[in-house]
Amino acid sequence: MEIVMLVLYSLFVTYDDNANAKMQNNETNPMDNSMYRDYPYFADVQVMIFVGFSCLLGFGRFYGFSGMVFTFLTAAFSIQWAILIQGFFQFYYDGKIHMSVLGLLYAEFACAVVLISYGAVLGKTSPVQLVVMALLEIPIFSVVEWAVLKYICITDSGGTILIHLFACYFGLGATFVLYRPSLNSGHPKETTSYNSDILSLLGTLFLWVFWPSFNSSLTVKGDDQHRAILHTFIGLSSSTMTAFALSAMFNKRGKLTMADIQNVTLAGGVTVGASVDMMISPAAAYALGVMGCTACFFGYKYLTPFMARQLRIQDQCGIHNLHGLTGIISSTAGICGIMLATEETYGPSLYQIFSHRAPVEGDPKLLELQQLIPGLKPGLGRTAREQALFQVAAIFATIAASAVGGVLTGFVMNLKFLASPSDEDCFDDAVFFDVPSDFDTTFLLQIDQNSEEKGQTIPMKVAKDQ
Amino acid sequence: MEIVMLVLYSLFVTYDDNANAKMQNNETNPMDNSMYRDYPYFADVQVMIFVGFSCLLGFGRFYGFSGMVFTFLTAAFSIQWAILIQGFFQFYYDGKIHMSVLGLLYAEFACAVVLISYGAVLGKTSPVQLVVMALLEIPIFSVVEWAVLKYICITDSGGTILIHLFACYFGLGATFVLYRPSLNSGHPKETTSYNSDILSLLGTLFLWVFWPSFNSSLTVKGDDQHRAILHTFIGLSSSTMTAFALSAMFNKRGKLTMADIQNVTLAGGVTVGASVDMMISPAAAYALGVMGCTACFFGYKYLTPFMARQLRIQDQCGIHNLHGLTGIISSTAGICGIMLATEETYGPSLYQIFSHRAPVEGDPKLLELQQLIPGLKPGLGRTAREQALFQVAAIFATIAASAVGGVLTGFVMNLKFLASPSDEDCFDDAVFFDVPSDFDTTFLLQIDQNSEEKGQTIPMKVAKDQ
Amino acid sequence: MEIVMLVLYSLFVTYDDNANAKMQNNETNPMDNSMYRDYPYFADVQVMIFVGFSCLLGFGRFYGFSGMVFTFLTAAFSIQWAILIQGFFQFYYDGKIHMSVLGLLYAEFACAVVLISYGAVLGKTSPVQLVVMALLEIPIFSVVEWAVLKYICITDSGGTILIHLFACYFGLGATFVLYRPSLNSGHPKETTSYNSDILSLLGTLFLWVFWPSFNSSLTVKGDDQHRAILHTFIGLSSSTMTAFALSAMFNKRGKLTMADIQNVTLAGGVTVGASVDMMISPAAAYALGVMGCTACFFGYKYLTPFMARQLRIQDQCGIHNLHGLTGIISSTAGICGIMLATEETYGPSLYQIFSHRAPVEGDPKLLELQQLIPGLKPGLGRTAREQALFQVAAIFATIAASAVGGVLTGFVMNLKFLASPSDEDCFDDAVFFDVPSDFDTTFLLQIDQNSEEKGQTIPMKVAKDQ
Known part of the structure; x- marks a missing residue:
């Protein structure tokens, strides 16, 4: 497989102009290179993916190696595969994929999609199955992303629809096929230890700290990105407080549950996503954090067990709560944000943030706006209402496509030769690793x-x- | 409480001009947005607060969950509360608090104050008590900060006086009221484990690595910030070497003590604080690191036990050594730095760094200086000696105000309905958490x-x- | 020793112009300060050194404290010592070492050299021996670095020759002298635990994430740095996939070995080093990652045991595999890159990247090129072939000098009064630390x-x- 990948890279991948020595001339200021704009965000997202996710998914008492190492493996593979496949849809011209740090950042988002889906099937999959999942999910994601952005033309700065909703329903589709009745009654090795809980919390903290970079990395530069950071921080902050309150209130003995603190605290980051760069006011970001967190908390408490028993959907890490429910709240809020956006609140930059609302090429209003905002690109001349309807269409299209894609991928993952672990071997590192002598299940x-x-x-x- | 907070946010918080879409016009360069200047420092301080502090305070063998999770809770609450309260004193105009990444950075400093004070009462407080502490400490801190900066007009780049000294004496005041005689003879659960010591060391390393960002984030941009980074690094580096030497020398069997390495190595970062952007020379930063570390080390060895037994002040994490003693050395060094500052060493930027020494509005010397430093603001025309006296006044005022505030807060925290744990339940996660099955005190x-x-x-x- | 260091600092160290208040004038833009260019890379390398290395070397079940703490000690000492010694060779003029963040970054590279060498002797050395090693290695490294760069004039952006090869052969030289026959048959305490393996993996992930910053921090700004980031990422990514494949294939039972994942995955980062900023194409970076990883993997499997038994070289962490073999592949690739570099591929920036190929002062071609690339410095007018030969010379000279230096240092470390632990006490924290009660070998x-x-x-x- 390494060789196939190498051949594909040598055939199709070349440098972006910003990374090509020949494209520099005496008017190029090296410090204007696009890399300086993108690399800090790329680095932050790297920490989230490789450190944050790895630790978060290393929560199993007997599955810490697997949780961390398979995340590492899946992430490394997904990114290099996304550079090719997603690059083909986004950065392909002159017969080559043009590679830059921005391309890596896009690829990391595709990788985040795979890792979120992985959360649904964690514990019952072999590394080969995970690589197969990434192998299929990346192309499906790239096609959906390309189609939705090109034909439905939506606004999705925080990636709520294309990242969180896609990843969630893809993962649920896959886990539906990989259903194991015996796991519903609880697996003796599906447990945490004192140290694994701390490791997982460490992952949460890294995700928490760098989430503002994640949500703001693809927004328009300037005040939009500034708002994205503020909203994400406020949303996370209010959802953290809410998570603590709910965890203590709904526990029988008023104690805190570590799983809530590891997961539910992050709900606010997803929930502010769809409206992250809009002028929704700090208070709305606060309210979104509280709402997303509440939905996520009760999802863990009631919906996840219900889905496992009644719908044959075993959602191991509860991605439907952390990415699905919050994603739907977030998209709804985003649609409200779009409906309420007026020139009064935004000034002319309205047409920059909601780029599809900008007048079409040739419209005299476009020239007028271009004097106010140099470099404004022509749009589609949509009204707020039209844009909102397209967003709704994109949500349903994405959910449908991802669920179907997930189910199909699940069938492929279920093929015999992919070495799926037996029910008994689930959640057990010793199946895949040479374990140290102090590991004795x-x-x-x-x-x-x-x-x-x-x-x-x-x-x-x-x-x-x- | 969430609802009260939400109402306050919706009534009072709006965007800063740099985060307001309407305030952008055709002359705004998006890359000049203040966010690009402040966000890297904000992100670094986030890592210090949420990862560094959490891990550092997770040193307890049976108190790792509480140490980490309560830090997370207290930090999230403190920041959102400080955005309101501190924002009211610092960023309030036109009837609203104007929020920006700079405001978040200020709020994180207020949060650092609460977390330092938390170090004094760690192990004997419930999460409700901690939230109450933050609820009271943030307003007291904001008032003191505002009064000292506005009326005494001091120079405090590294936050030595307003962050470290305030936090330390506030915490000591609170722990004085929360005195528990039975803890003086040692608590059986007040111990570390091999893994918890490593976790805590990890926190130390994160604090160590990002401390230069902490100390330099609020200095004047340019060479001042450059010096702040150099001094902090040198100070930390020399205090680390000194901590190792002292730990080995004063241990009976010549062995190293992990607690020294986790705490005393950081003393240099505090000690260089007050003079961090002055032209004190690298050697002086080195010497400050050595001095601060020595004071801190002997503080842990002799002063902390003495205070606990004789003064009824149980300083759990030894904040008086790491922030109090070093803060006093640092402030003294800052005063020396102010006394010795001449135009010969600094050139005209003297009046930028020591802004209160700049001539008053209307003074012809001001115009002269403004030609050398465009944008220099008028000051108070103080001499070096006058400024030094005001610094001394600020130190005493801050210590007095914080100690009184801490004692009052301690009385509130001691109220019955705040569910303070019994003496026996101190340092025990099982009181507040559903613990995994391998945790059995x-x-x-x-x-x-x-x-x-x-x-x-x-x-x-x-x-x-x- | 602290006092000697302090005296040296006060005699010789002053601020660089960028950190000197007096050097600023009304034409200085504070945001152009060199610090803003260098600090982000410095901070990333700090995380690698203090968090990444510390955790990676904390892999021992009974040697986690030592692995982490001695890394911390050695790193802090090496950097402050390198500021002086390396500063003397690189930043010395007007009778003073001029200190800046760039100087700190250089010093961190020198520190990385010491820590890599430390990997060879880990487990059998006392902290005093390590400080002595740093005390000698830094000057030897500084002299070799200075001589090679000044007289042989090589291109070594990623530090393959001067960092990785030097560090590797120095470490092997030292461990050759410190040979302990009894350790060849395996030491009962030389083992990992479940938690220590996870800690070490965490270190790997931090190194992985920030390696692009390490490799790109000293390249020419602009497209060169952009390529350096891309190549490093691709190389790491392909070597990670290869490491997983090889680990599963060559284990008897098809299981993964944590040691492979902790170390071999990083081989790609070293292997792309020497050609990291050249126009070698993404596919070549991919291939280098695969090759480096393969060499490293088989090195661990066959070469390390062979060297320990037959050559009396006990390479504890296998630095010869991760830095030596990969360094040689990397240097060879770098030479190929130099031989193949033409103006056709690079345009005029060829003479910027391969600065020694730029025409000599006075050559009319230089003026011509300076119009295309403002600020191009005159070079030595070397041809590609000449430059390649000089690179070869530098490789052999560095290896020879470092091996000899390592052997000599080994003899000094072996002196009786440096308190080398007995064979039985190797890999045991209890020798150097007061350990918690749950540590009982x-x-x-x-x-x-x-x-x-x-x-x-x-x-x-x-x-x-x-």
């Missing part, structure tokens, strides 16, 4: 079981046995 | 005790019992 | 041994004993 589980069953601590048990 | 403590008491390893003990 | 090893020997889990053993 049987022993550790036995201790737990004993101390739980008898309600006693181990020393007593040892004593009694004698 | 009783069992683990018993093992330790046995193996210590009998000087034997456990297998032997088991054998003997039979 | 004897007990833990005994459990392992028992459960391995008898092929049983512990509860059974306990039962049988009765």
